[in-house]
Amino acid sequence: xxxxxxxxxxxxxxxLERSSRxxxxxxxxxxxxxxxxxxxxxxxxxxxxxxxDVPRGRLRKSIHSDKRLRRSGEDTYSVRVAxxxxxxxxxxPKIEALDGYMEAGRRLAxxxxxxxxxxxxxxxxxxxx
Amino acid sequence: MAGTLPPVVVELTANSGQFTAAxxxxxxxxxxxxxxGTAHLQKFSAANKAATEEVTRSASRLSVVLSLVSALxxxxxxxxxxxxxxxxxxxxxxxxxxLTALGKTAGVLGGSLLITAAASPIIARAxxxxxxxxxxxxxxxxxxxxxxxxxxxxxxxxxxxxxKTKGAFGAAGSAKTFTDVLNQTDLLKAExxxxxxxxxxxxxxxxxxxxxxxxxATKGAAVQLKELTKAAAQSDEEQKQLTYDVKALxxxxxxxxxxxxxxxxxxxxxxxxxxxxxxxxxxxxxxLARTADQLTSTTSSTYGLTAAVQGLLSVLGQAGHGSITAGxxxxxxxxxxxxxxxxxxxxxxxxxxxxxxxxxxxDQIAAFLAQQKTTLSAIGSGGVGSVGGQAGLYxxxxxxNPKGGGGGYSAAQAAKDSQNDALANLRxxxxxxxxxxxxxxxxxxQMVVAAQDTLHIARAAEKxxxxxxxxxxxxxxxxxxxxxxxxxxxxxxxxxxxxTRLQNEGKTLALAAKRSALELNNARLEATSNMxxxxxxxxxxxxxxxxxxxxxxxxxxxxxxDLKTYNEAVATxxxxxTSAAQQxxxxxxxxxxxxxxxxxxxxxxxxVAQAKVTEAQNTLNADQGGSxxxxxxxxxxxxxxxxxxxxxxxxTTATVANTAAMGGPLxxxxxxxxxxxxxxxxxxYNRTPHAAGGGGxxxxxxxxxxxxxxLTAINAELRRNGKPPLS
Numbered sequence: 001x002x003x004x005x006x007x008x009x010x011x012x013x014x015x016l017e018r019s020s021r022x023x024x025x026x027x028x029x030x031x032x033x034x035x036x037x038x039x040x041x042x043x044x045x046x047x048x049x050x051x052x053d054v055p056r057g058r059l060r061k062s063i064h065s066d067k068r069l070r071r072s073g074e075d076t077y078s079v080r081v082a083x084x085x086x087x088x089x090x091x092x093p094k095i096e097a098l099d100g101y102m103e104a105g106r107r108l109a110x111x112x113x114x115x116x117x118x119x120x121x122x123x124x125x126x127x128x129x
Numbered sequence: 130m131a132g133t134l135p136p137v138v139v140e141l142t143a144n145s146g147q148f149t150a151a152x153x154x155x156x157x158x159x160x161x162x163x164x165x166g167t168a169h170l171q172k173f174s175a176a177n178k179a180a181t182e183e184v185t186r187s188a189s190r191l192s193v194v195l196s197l198v199s200a201l202x203x204x205x206x207x208x209x210x211x212x213x214x215x216x217x218x219x220x221x222x223x224x225x226x227x228l229t230a231l232g233k234t235a236g237v238l239g240g241s242l243l244i245t246a247a248a249s250p251i252i253a254r255a256x257x258x259x260x261x262x263x264x265x266x267x268x269x270x271x272x273x274x275x276x277x278x279x280x281x282x283x284x285x286x287x288x289x290x291x292x293k294t295k296g297a298f299g300a301a302g303s304a305k306t307f308t309d310v311l312n313q314t315d316l317l318k319a320e321x322x323x324x325x326x327x328x329x330x331x332x333x334x335x336x337x338x339x340x341x342x343x344x345x346a347t348k349g350a351a352v353q354l355k356e357l358t359k360a361a362a363q364s365d366e367e368q369k370q371l372t373y374d375v376k377a378l379x380x381x382x383x384x385x386x387x388x389x390x391x392x393x394x395x396x397x398x399x400x401x402x403x404x405x406x407x408x409x410x411x412x413x414x415x416x417l418a419r420t421a422d423q424l425t426s427t428t429s430s431t432y433g434l435t436a437a438v439q440g441l442l443s444v445l446g447q448a449g450h451g452s453i454t455a456g457x458x459x460x461x462x463x464x465x466x467x468x469x470x471x472x473x474x475x476x477x478x479x480x481x482x483x484x485x486x487x488x489x490x491x492d493q494i495a496a497f498l499a500q501q502k503t504t505l506s507a508i509g510s511g512g513v514g515s516v517g518g519q520a521g522l523y524x525x526x527x528x529x530n531p532k533g534g535g536g537g538y539s540a541a542q543a544a545k546d547s548q549n550d551a552l553a554n555l556r557x558x559x560x561x562x563x564x565x566x567x568x569x570x571x572x573x574x575q576m577v578v579a580a581q582d583t584l585h586i587a588r589a590a591e592k593x594x595x596x597x598x599x600x601x602x603x604x605x606x607x608x609x610x611x612x613x614x615x616x617x618x619x620x621x622x623x624x625x626x627x628x629t630r631l632q633n634e635g636k637t638l639a640l641a642a643k644r645s646a647l648e649l650n651n652a653r654l655e656a657t658s659n660m661x662x663x664x665x666x667x668x669x670x671x672x673x674x675x676x677x678x679x680x681x682x683x684x685x686x687x688x689x690x691d692l693k694t695y696n697e698a699v700a701t702x703x704x705x706x707t708s709a710a711q712q713x714x715x716x717x718x719x720x721x722x723x724x725x726x727x728x729x730x731x732x733x734x735x736x737v738a739q740a741k742v743t744e745a746q747n748t749l750n751a752d753q754g755g756s757x758x759x760x761x762x763x764x765x766x767x768x769x770x771x772x773x774x775x776x777x778x779x780x781t782t783a784t785v786a787n788t789a790a791m792g793g794p795l796x797x798x799x800x801x802x803x804x805x806x807x808x809x810x811x812x813x814y815n816r817t818p819h820a821a822g823g824g825g826x827x828x829x830x831x832x833x834x835x836x837x838x839x840l841t842a843i844n845a846e847l848r849r850n851g852k853p854p855l856s
Contacts, residue, residue: 005163006159006160006162006163009159010156010159010160013152013155013156013159014152014156016152017148017149017152017153020145020148020149020152021145021149023145024143024144024145027143028141028142028143031141032141035139035141039139073144073146074146074149075144075145075146075148075149076142076143076144076146077142077143077144078140078141078142078143079140079141080138080139080140080141081138081139081140081141082137082138082139083137092137093134093135093136093137094134096134096135096136096137097133097134097135100135102135102136102137102138102139103135105139106139109139109141
């Protein structure tokens with residue numbers, strides 16, 4: 001008897017849809033890591049006379065990305081990367097104006113976004129046993 | 130100042146909504162194709178297997194490409210991919226390639242995806258990225274590949290048989306070629322179409338006439354009667370014209386009938402030439418199905434198709450190809466039933482679309498379809514203008530010229546009745562042919578029934594073999610038990626012989642021990658007797674010293690001298706009595722050692738035998754009653770009991786002999802010596818067990834079982850387990 005067997009196809013399509021959500025999360029998270037690492041690498045560290053009120057490397061240590069992804073809507077995920085903490089709020093934008101460390105991280109992430117996306121897709125669609 | 134500072138917060142956002150929407154749409158299309166396409170596919174495959182293969186392959190290809198599209202647009206949410214895709218789409222559009230179904234999907238997604246050389250690298254990369262799901266898709270979508278191959282092979286076989294048939298026609302030198310027959314058939318079909326249309330008009334007129342008559346009967350309007358008369362006259366004219374046309378058609382059918390008879394003769398020639406009936410069957414079935422399809426699509430007349438089918442059945446029946454008729458009747462029945470479905474089947478459109486996907490232009494497709502139609506119609510047309518077709522027209526003539534000659538209403542009813550009769554006749558003939566020549570399905574059912582019967586027979590044989598095996602197993606157990614009985618009886622007899630031999634040996638040993646004990650006791654008792662004599666003399670001395678002391682006056686010199694003598698005599702008597710008692714105890718221990726050294730202590734052997742009996746009893750309790758191991762262990766228990774009986778008998782004999790040998794001399798001691806020893810030695814003396822027991826020794830019950838006893842015990846066990854006893 002002739003028939004069109006579509007159950008396996010539907011399962012595969014549904015699995016692919018789930019994998020797309022996972023891949024989206026992987027991409028965002030990995031891009032956030034790239035931004036964070038590049039920003040830390042480019043931010044300047046104070047090497048002047050030691051001061052008790054300004055610990056050395058505080059701005060670099062304060063750069064973090066969100067631990068949890070933000071989800072808006074059904075299929076939209078986002079993450080924020082920025083210097084965290086009130087002590088650095090005052091001078092982080094000023095140093096950004098001088099060095100552009102966050103801009104460097106953003107630029108690198110955009111350059112590598114294709115590779116990140118492909119790698120994340122491969123990871124998300126890897127056959128799970 | 131703060132407004133000029135740059136932001137330090139980088140927010141990364143990704144969206145996969147477009148991909149999700151694409152997947153939902155793809156799932157919907159696949160599900161719809163599966164649910165709707167399967168039902169149509171099953172009906173369609175009976176009429177055209179090649180079309181089935183193409184449609185299914187198109188569905189599979191569509192699903193695969195849909196997946197690729199979905200996977201491609203999954204990257205649409207990534208930066209840079211959309212522009213690349215659009216560029217590829219533009220390039221593809223310029224190259225002229227087009228996929229209708231995919232274009233629609235791609236348009237929904239905001240781009241026009243075209244699989245061209247420019248887009249292929251993108252597809253390759255996307256395919257690599259979704260390699261896992263793609264493999265699953267491949268497996269799922271091409272799960273019907275075996276079935277496709279079968280259908281394809283059947284189609285190829287059909288085509289080959291078709292060519293052979295055509296070749297045979299050519300070699301047979303038929304007076305009328307297929308083309309001629311086909312042309313005549315086309316003309317006949319056109320005439321039939323016109324006749325059918327006129328019949329329909331006539332039926333409508335009669336229906337109108339009937340309604341008017343009803344109104345007239347109800348309302349009694351004389352004016353309407355005039356209209357009725359006019360309508361009846363008009364119907365008569367049309368009826369005369371139709372009669373004339375039918376006669377003309379009948380005369381033309383005579384020529385076609387001759388061609389059909391030639392066709393029947395050629396079929397007989399083919400059959401006699403050794404061409405496989407199955408091949409002819411497949412070829413004719415396929416071609417007739419296509420012809421029926423063609424007839425349906427061109428005339429859309431169920432009655433005309435029925436008449437044609439009836440004619441074909443008649444030709445095939447005269448040609449002696451009953452199996453062909455039966456197979457054809459099955460297919461044609463489905464075709465007639467599903468004619469409307471086939472005429473509007475959307476899968477035909479998809480088939481054409483799939484041919485377009487292959488790269489064929491419309492002209493090539495039209496030429497291909499025309500070639501197929503011509504080839505198939507050439508074969509199928511052989512039956513259309515035949516005796517059956519003439520019979521169909523004969524029925525039509527009866528409808529148009531009712532014998533009753535009544536009014537328009539009765540003629541229309543007669544036409545319907547005649548049509549129903551023709552259909553009933555066709556069904557009856559198809560059913561009769563199907564019964565006489567069972568289809569492959571019926572044959573398969575017979576084979577299934579035969580296989581089930583075989584299975585029942587096999588299960589009955591297995592059950593019988595199981596019962597025989599159980600019976601044989603019981604016989605084997607009985608035989609083994611009988612052998613065990615024989616062995617047991619032999620062992621019992623041997624044990625009894627051993628008991629007798631050991632008893633004799635025990636008696637011999639007892640006599641030897643008696644002599645040894647007597648000799649030992651003689652020597653020992655002589656020394657002991659001397660010591661007792663000394664003790665007796667000491668006692669006399671004590672008595673004399675006591676008497677002398679009693680005669681002395683106290684606190685005198687003699688008194689103290691006699692007191693000293695008395696004390697010395699008492700000390701001497703006590704010392705000698707102690708020595709005599711120790712000597713007596715030493716004699717007892719020496720006698721016990723001599724008994725052991727003589728091998729006369731069989732209590733240990735009896736304990737070992739008792740342990741063996743206990744162990745055999747425990748082993749027997751662990752066995753399943755009635756089993757072979759049970760009877761073996763039962764025999765071992767009886768053997769252990771016999772061994773225990775022998776050991777106990779030996780022990781009893783030895784004990785009696787020992788008692789007789791040892792108790793005698795001890796009992797022969799003078800009682801006054803014993804009293805003296807008791808009086809003088811006090812706590813230093815203990816009576817021997819033999820003396821305390823009154824010379825009793827062990828008291829045992831000798832147990833012995835004969836072979837008959839063992840047989841009785843085994844039979845009791847067999848009866849307890851519901852088994853027949855042993856003879």
